[in-house]
Structures are given as structure tokens and as C-alpha cells.
Amino acid sequence: MLKPAAIIGQVVLYGAFAAFIGYFATSPTYKQIPDDVSLIKLSISHLGERNCRKRTPEELEKMPRNMRAPLDCPRERSDIKLEVDLDGKPLYQTVMHPTGVYKDGVSTTYKRFELKSGVHQLSVRMSDNVAVAGFPFVKEAQITLKPAQVMVIDFNPDKGGLFFR
Amino acid sequence: MRNTAQTLFQRSEEAFDTAFDGQHNPLRHLGALGLYLLWLIVASGLYLYTVLDTGINQVYTSINHLSVEQWYLGGILRSVHRYASDAFILVMMLHLLREWAYGRYTGFRFYSWLTGIPLIWLVFASGIGGYWIVWDQLAQFSATATTELLDWLPIFSEPSARNFLTPESISDRFFTLIVFIHLGIPILLILGLWAHVHRIASVDYLPSRRLMTGTFITLLLLSLIKPALSDAPANLAQLPAELRIDWFILFLHPLTDLTSPAVIWWSLFASTALLCALPFLHKHTPAPVAVVDGANCNGCRRCLADCPYAAITMEVHPTRHGFKIAVVDPDLCAGCGICAGACPSSTPFRSQETLVTGIDMPQQPVNALRQQLEGALAALQGTPRIIVFGCDHGASVASLASPNTAAISLMCTGILPPSFVEYALRTGADGVLVTGCRSGGCEFRLGDHWTTERLTRQREPQLRGTVPADQIELVWASANDGATLAAALTEFKTRIGTQIGTQMALTNRLQPYQRRTPHHA
Structure with missing residues (x-):
């Protein structure tokens, strides 16, 4: 038979256990970003170009007839160069390297940028062949970000290249 | 530091003894209590699984329906599932700390110690994944934070966080996958637990009935007073505002925000390596092990029945036809002498000048x-x-x-x-x-x-x-x-x-x- 003191002790200890579990299961609350901040996620996954070289007639002559492809395309992919400007100032610049042992995989990047909500001028430039000067893919736009809004910068050649959403 | 921790545990256990008897004292039966909580999680989880609709839109509504419309059964079971999971984490960490404080990680105990370490990873993997299934704002936060953390490791060719870029990124298949992972990891956990207790005998698979009843009533009351509810539905185009985070399971996410994925991974790897190395860092002088005397052992099996660490097996007696003999595994023997106390030959009434028993220390x-x-x-x-x-x-x-x-x-x-x-x-x-x-x-x-x-x-x-x-x-x-x-x-x-x-x-x-x-x- 339990003594009254033991019963009270058990009620107190079980109560403390429940209070501890119950409190830390939801509290204290966590705020990842302040109220007036928005988020830009830059996420690009793309295969760089292959730097092909045109074979000379002499080279082709030396090759078996069935293998005389006019272009010599190595397996490796080009690095991808990316620049992001926000409100006219550089925000991020990187050179994405192809993945894989033979450097023939996709080049990827994933970055988060927290910025004040409101109107901003965003400019993104990308080159998927560093052997060629300049940026064949450019996207510039004035964006309006609401508090806590997430905007994504992505790339899809089937959708015209760089895009914001 | 370990001595201080040991004193702290001893004093706490003794204080708990005034309310609970030793056999009902939760601090003395943390392992068994953890197993009981696991069965509560499994039982409540099976019901939740049967009513869960893994469609992209239905996953949130089906769980929310449970909590609101069917609060008296599904809602309570969901809350018990969550709170038992939190309690499991708490009990598991206390169990780890207690065994460390008492120095029970070296010598013959190193196997149980080492097999327990991967279980911690499995528990957190399963717990974090469980939060994703609800697909509310907390799930969105956890999924994004976890994948961003995982992407620090060079294991994916593409960042896994790309799967949570926009609302269109998620498909029905995703939740089917998560549910299977959430079911699969606990199965691995149960297998791991079997290995964890493999080298001990007379395992307390469950705590005393009184402790089980008290724990269940506590979780039930907590579920009624503060039911586990979903946050607003996930919306990947919007960051969740204020999150009611479960600090037992999801504490790594704020910690990552505070530091960096590199700091978190190195801390996790370093602490795991330290836990694995502990048995080898501690200088352990093994106690002499039990010795069997063939002439006095008649194979009665009482030492086998009483050995707490399954260090004794029975083999055919080499000299007495039809008899068995106890054989001690020196790697498993704790040197406690409980076997000598169990041996019927250990009676002092025997008339030999030198008393030789069947198994002795x-x-x-x-x-x-x-x-x-x-x-x-x-x-x-x-x-x-x-x-x-x-x-x-x-x-x-x-x-x-x-x-x-x-x-x-x-x-x-x-x-x-x-x-x-x-x-x-x-x-x-x-x-x-x-x-x-x-x-x-x-x-x-x-x-x-x-x-x-x-x-x-x-x-x-x-x-x-x-x-x-x-x-x-x-x-x-x-x-x-x-x-x-x-x-x-x-x-x-x-x-x-x-x-x-x-x-x-x-x-x-x-x-x-x-x-x-x-x-x-």
C-alpha cells in the first residue's frame, strides 16, 4: 500500500515530467527570420557546355571511316560562371564546377540570401561555357518582396534560361 | 566530472525512492522505460498510419481531421505519439548519461555501450522524419533545414534542398517515401535494440506495471490538456512566421541557424567518435572472472539462470557422462560472483577442509x-x-x-x-x-x-x-x-x-x- 507522502511525491514528479515534456514540445517559439525580412533562394543545377573542337581534315583522314566525327567533344563539362547583383551591388559571384569523377556531371549551387522586404533591382548573369566571353544568360527585373516571402532564382534552358519565381 | 554526475544521479535516485520504490523508480529503469515508450509510439503510430492519406493535399487534412474531428481517439493517439517520442528522447539521453556517470561503458559492458550509439542517430532520424509527414509549417521548416544541413555533406550530386524550392516541387510520392522511411527506421531501431541488450540476461523489456500505468496516465492527461495540433499548412513560397518547435527532436535546426552546417556536422561526428572511443580511453582493469571446477559442477544450470550478463553457457561435461558443465566466457563475465552464490555446491556445511565449489570467484x-x-x-x-x-x-x-x-x-x-x-x-x-x-x-x-x-x-x-x-x-x-x-x-x-x-x-x-x-x- 502506498503511503500518502509517496502518492503526493509521485503526483509531483509525474506532473513535473508532464510539464517538462509539454513545455519543450512546443516552446519557446522560434523565429527563423525577423518580420521585415524576405528570402531569396538561389538554386541552380545545370550541365555546363562541352568545349568541342573541330577536327582538321588531316586528323579525320587518320581515323577509321566509321569514326570520323567532325567534332572532338571531351567528356568534361565546362565550369559555370554566375553573378548576382542586388540594387546595383554585387551580391554573389561564383564559379560552379561540374560534379563527378570525370567532371561530367551537373554543376550546382544553393544559397539563401536574407534581405529587407520591399522593392529591389535584381540582376543575374550566367555563363555555362567559360571558354566563351560574356554571359549568354541574363535576367534582370525589379522585384517586390513581401515580408517572409521566398523568391527562387532558378535556371531551366527549356524555360528560356534564368527565371525568378 | 563523472564523479559529480554519479553523485547527482545517486542522490536523485535516492530522492525518487521516497516516492517510488526501487522497482518502480524510473531513474533506475530508464532502459525499460524507454522500451515501453517505444511500444507506445509504435502502437499509436500504427493507428495514425492506417488513417493517413499520403496525397499532397490530403496529408495535411487527414491528420488535421484526426486532431479536430476525432480528438477523442485519433487526436489523443497523435498527442500520445508525439509526447511519448519526446519522452523517449529524454529517457534515452538520461540513460546514456547515467551509464556514463556510473562508468558502465568499459570492460565487459563496451558492447552494450557501442551498440547503443547508432541507436541515437536512428531515433533522431526517425523523429525528424516524423515531423515532415504532417506537412504543416513546422514540417516545411524542418524539411528545408534538414536538407540544407544534409547538403553540406558531399553525398548528393544535386542539392537535396532543391526538392523544397517551390510548392510544385512536392509530389504525392514524397509522402509515401517519408512514411516508409518513418516506418523503416523504427524497425531498424528495434533490431538495433535487440543487439543492444543481446549480452545481458533477464532483460527488463518493460518496467513495472505501476510505472507503466503512471507514465501512460501522465501522457494521456498531457494529451488531453495540451493536444498536439498542426500548424498552418506548408507553403514553400512563404517562410513560416513563428514556429512552435519541438526542442527535443528539432533542436538541431535552430542550432544550425545559430552556427553553420559545418559546425553541426563536426560536432555530431566528434561527439559520436568520442562516445565510441570512451570504452578504449578509460583504463580498465578487468576483474578476475568466475572459475568452474569440473569435479564439483553437476550442470544444474543455476549459475546460467542467475548470471546477469549471459556469460555462462552449458556444455557437455568432459568427465561425467550424461552431465553438463558450466563454461564461462571471460569477455562477458563481470566478475560479480552472483554465479557462486547460485551454485548448490557453495554450501559451507560440506565437510571438506578446503571448500571447493562448482563455480567460484x-x-x-x-x-x-x-x-x-x-x-x-x-x-x-x-x-x-x-x-x-x-x-x-x-x-x-x-x-x-x-x-x-x-x-x-x-x-x-x-x-x-x-x-x-x-x-x-x-x-x-x-x-x-x-x-x-x-x-x-x-x-x-x-x-x-x-x-x-x-x-x-x-x-x-x-x-x-x-x-x-x-x-x-x-x-x-x-x-x-x-x-x-x-x-x-x-x-x-x-x-x-x-x-x-x-x-x-x-x-x-x-x-x-x-x-x-x-x-x-
């Missing part, structure tokens, strides 16, 4: 114990003459010695064969007090338990029925309970003193025994 052989007892009895003066058998890990008995009281400290109370109690009473003692660690607090898990059962005639080898129970006292006292033990001894001595000379004592008195060495010995 080199550091405290049964023969030495008999000699020590006989010497102590011969030296006792006055009345009542009391023999105290104590435990090296419990309350110290050395200070209890006096002209009429002899104190003998044992490696573990479990090494004491019950026949020694009768032997003491028949060779001059008026009373015998047996003391050891508090219930559930035995250094070797089962010493106090087996001793109680042997002396109360519930377990073989048991104290013979002719031995009067009122001449024996059992006192379970921890190393901090010296005063309690002394008080119990004083009370016992007073009781025995008043009995001496009474008609009852004369009636109950056992026939004196004089051991003689046979001529052929």
Missing part, C-alpha cells in the same frame, strides 16, 4: 568466505551475536563491527549462498543481517533481486524452511545510507536481544552445527 572464494565467517563467529563476544553480510558497492559495513557484531563485505550481495545464513545461525550467530545496494540499484543489475528471492525462498538455491525468518534481516542501503543501515542494525539487535531466552526463541532455535573434517578428507 578467485578474488573472494567461497572457502575464504567460510573461513572468514568461522573466524568472525569465534571472535564474537556478548549478546546478541550478529553477523552482517554487506556489499562493497552498497552502504559500508566496516564501521558496524563491534564485539558482538561481525561485518563481512562481499563483492556483491549476490555472491552469498543462502546456506551461509543458516550456517552462521547454527554455528553461533543469534541473527544475520544482509545488506546490499538499494532495490534496482545493484552494480551488477540483479544481485539484490536474486538475494531477496533466495532468502525469501522464491528462488533456488533458497534458504531452508527450517531457518526462522525473524532471525534474518534484509536491509537495502546505498553507499549514502550508512546512517540508515546503522539504525536498522541497532533495531535488529534490540529485537534479537529481547528474543533471546524467550520460549519462542528456544523453540525456533536451530540445532547447533559443528563442522568436522572426515577422516578420508
Whole structure:
């Protein structure tokens, strides 16, 4: 038979256990970003170009007839160069390297940028062949970000290249 | 630091003993309590699984329906599932800390220690994944934060966080996958738990019924008072505002925000490596292991039944046809001596000058114990003459010695064969007090338990029925309970003193025994 003191002790200890579990299961609350901040996620996954070289007639002559492809395309992919400007100032610049042992995989990047909500001028430039000067893919736009809004910068050649959403 | 932690645990356990008895004390049965919580999680989770719709839009509504419309069953089960998971994490971490504090990670225990470490990873993997299934704002936060953390590791060709870029990124398949992962990891966890307890015998798969009932009622009341509810539905185009985060399971996410994925991963890898290295960093001097004497072992299996660490197996006896013999695995033997206490050959009534038993401990052989007892009895003066058998890990008995009281400290109370109690009473003692660690607090898990059962005639080898129970006292006292033990001894001595000379004592008195060495010995 339990003594009254033991019963009270058990009620107190079980109560403390429940209070501890119950409190830390939801509290204290966590705020990842302040109220007036928005988020830009830059996420690009793309295969760089292959730097092909045109074979000379002499080279082709030396090759078996069935293998005389006019272009010599190595397996490796080009690095991808990316620049992001926000409100006219550089925000991020990187050179994405192809993945894989033979450097023939996709080049990827994933970055988060927290910025004040409101109107901003965003400019993104990308080159998927560093052997060629300049940026064949450019996207510039004035964006309006609401508090806590997430905007994504992505790339899809089937959708015209760089895009914001 | 470990000594401080050990003292803290000891004091807490002793404080809990005032409310719970040793066998119901949650701090002394954290492993069993964790297993019970796991079964609660599995049982409640199976119901949630049957009603979950894994469609992209339905996953949120089906779970929300449970909490709101079917609060009396599905809602309560969901809350029990969540709170039992949080309690499981708490109990698991306390279990880890307690075993470390008591130094139970080295020597023969290193296997249980090492097999426990991967389970921590599995528990958190399963717990974090479980939050994703709800697909509310907390799930969105956790999924994004987890994948961003995972992407620091060079294991994906594309960042896995790309799967949570926009609302269109998620498909029905995703939730089917998550549910299977959330079911698969606990199955691995149960397999891991089997390995974790593989090297111990008489495992407490469940705590006492009273502790289970108390824990369940607590979780049930908590579920009713504060039901687990979903946040707003996930929307990947919007960051969740204020999150009611589960700090038991999801604490890594804010910690990552505060530091960086690199810091988190290196901390996780370093702490795991440290936990794995602990058994090898600690200088451990192995205790001498039990030794079997073939001539005195008849294969009765009592040592096998009582060994707390499954260190004994039975094999065919090499010289006695049709008999088995106990074989001790030195890697598993804790050197506790509980097997010697279980051996029926360990009786001091045997007439050999040198008592050789079937299984014995080199550091405290049964023969030495008999000699020590006989010497102590011969030296006792006055009345009542009391023999105290104590435990090296419990309350110290050395200070209890006096002209009429002899104190003998044992490696573990479990090494004491019950026949020694009768032997003491028949060779001059008026009373015998047996003391050891508090219930559930035995250094070797089962010493106090087996001793109680042997002396109360519930377990073989048991104290013979002719031995009067009122001449024996059992006192379970921890190393901090010296005063309690002394008080119990004083009370016992007073009781025995008043009995001496009474008609009852004369009636109950056992026939004196004089051991003689046979001529052929």
C-alpha cells in the first residue's frame, strides 16, 4: 500500500515530467527570420557546355571511316560562371564546377540570401561555357518582396534560361 | 566530472525512492522505460498510419481531421505519439548519461555501450522524419533545414534542398517515401535494440506495471490538456512566421541557424567518435572472472539462470557422462560472483577442509568466505551475536563491527549462498543481517533481486524452511545510507536481544552445527 507522502511525491514528479515534456514540445517559439525580412533562394543545377573542337581534315583522314566525327567533344563539362547583383551591388559571384569523377556531371549551387522586404533591382548573369566571353544568360527585373516571402532564382534552358519565381 | 554526475544521479535516485520504490523508480529503469515508450509510439503510430492519406493535399487534412474531428481517439493517439517520442528522447539521453556517470561503458559492458550509439542517430532520424509527414509549417521548416544541413555533406550530386524550392516541387510520392522511411527506421531501431541488450540476461523489456500505468496516465492527461495540433499548412513560397518547435527532436535546426552546417556536422561526428572511443580511453582493469571446477559442477544450470550478463553457457561435461558443465566466457563475465552464490555446491556445511565449489570467484572464494565467517563467529563476544553480510558497492559495513557484531563485505550481495545464513545461525550467530545496494540499484543489475528471492525462498538455491525468518534481516542501503543501515542494525539487535531466552526463541532455535573434517578428507 502506498503511503500518502509517496502518492503526493509521485503526483509531483509525474506532473513535473508532464510539464517538462509539454513545455519543450512546443516552446519557446522560434523565429527563423525577423518580420521585415524576405528570402531569396538561389538554386541552380545545370550541365555546363562541352568545349568541342573541330577536327582538321588531316586528323579525320587518320581515323577509321566509321569514326570520323567532325567534332572532338571531351567528356568534361565546362565550369559555370554566375553573378548576382542586388540594387546595383554585387551580391554573389561564383564559379560552379561540374560534379563527378570525370567532371561530367551537373554543376550546382544553393544559397539563401536574407534581405529587407520591399522593392529591389535584381540582376543575374550566367555563363555555362567559360571558354566563351560574356554571359549568354541574363535576367534582370525589379522585384517586390513581401515580408517572409521566398523568391527562387532558378535556371531551366527549356524555360528560356534564368527565371525568378 | 563523472564523479559529480554519479553523485547527482545517486542522490536523485535516492530522492525518487521516497516516492517510488526501487522497482518502480524510473531513474533506475530508464532502459525499460524507454522500451515501453517505444511500444507506445509504435502502437499509436500504427493507428495514425492506417488513417493517413499520403496525397499532397490530403496529408495535411487527414491528420488535421484526426486532431479536430476525432480528438477523442485519433487526436489523443497523435498527442500520445508525439509526447511519448519526446519522452523517449529524454529517457534515452538520461540513460546514456547515467551509464556514463556510473562508468558502465568499459570492460565487459563496451558492447552494450557501442551498440547503443547508432541507436541515437536512428531515433533522431526517425523523429525528424516524423515531423515532415504532417506537412504543416513546422514540417516545411524542418524539411528545408534538414536538407540544407544534409547538403553540406558531399553525398548528393544535386542539392537535396532543391526538392523544397517551390510548392510544385512536392509530389504525392514524397509522402509515401517519408512514411516508409518513418516506418523503416523504427524497425531498424528495434533490431538495433535487440543487439543492444543481446549480452545481458533477464532483460527488463518493460518496467513495472505501476510505472507503466503512471507514465501512460501522465501522457494521456498531457494529451488531453495540451493536444498536439498542426500548424498552418506548408507553403514553400512563404517562410513560416513563428514556429512552435519541438526542442527535443528539432533542436538541431535552430542550432544550425545559430552556427553553420559545418559546425553541426563536426560536432555530431566528434561527439559520436568520442562516445565510441570512451570504452578504449578509460583504463580498465578487468576483474578476475568466475572459475568452474569440473569435479564439483553437476550442470544444474543455476549459475546460467542467475548470471546477469549471459556469460555462462552449458556444455557437455568432459568427465561425467550424461552431465553438463558450466563454461564461462571471460569477455562477458563481470566478475560479480552472483554465479557462486547460485551454485548448490557453495554450501559451507560440506565437510571438506578446503571448500571447493562448482563455480567460484578467485578474488573472494567461497572457502575464504567460510573461513572468514568461522573466524568472525569465534571472535564474537556478548549478546546478541550478529553477523552482517554487506556489499562493497552498497552502504559500508566496516564501521558496524563491534564485539558482538561481525561485518563481512562481499563483492556483491549476490555472491552469498543462502546456506551461509543458516550456517552462521547454527554455528553461533543469534541473527544475520544482509545488506546490499538499494532495490534496482545493484552494480551488477540483479544481485539484490536474486538475494531477496533466495532468502525469501522464491528462488533456488533458497534458504531452508527450517531457518526462522525473524532471525534474518534484509536491509537495502546505498553507499549514502550508512546512517540508515546503522539504525536498522541497532533495531535488529534490540529485537534479537529481547528474543533471546524467550520460549519462542528456544523453540525456533536451530540445532547447533559443528563442522568436522572426515577422516578420508
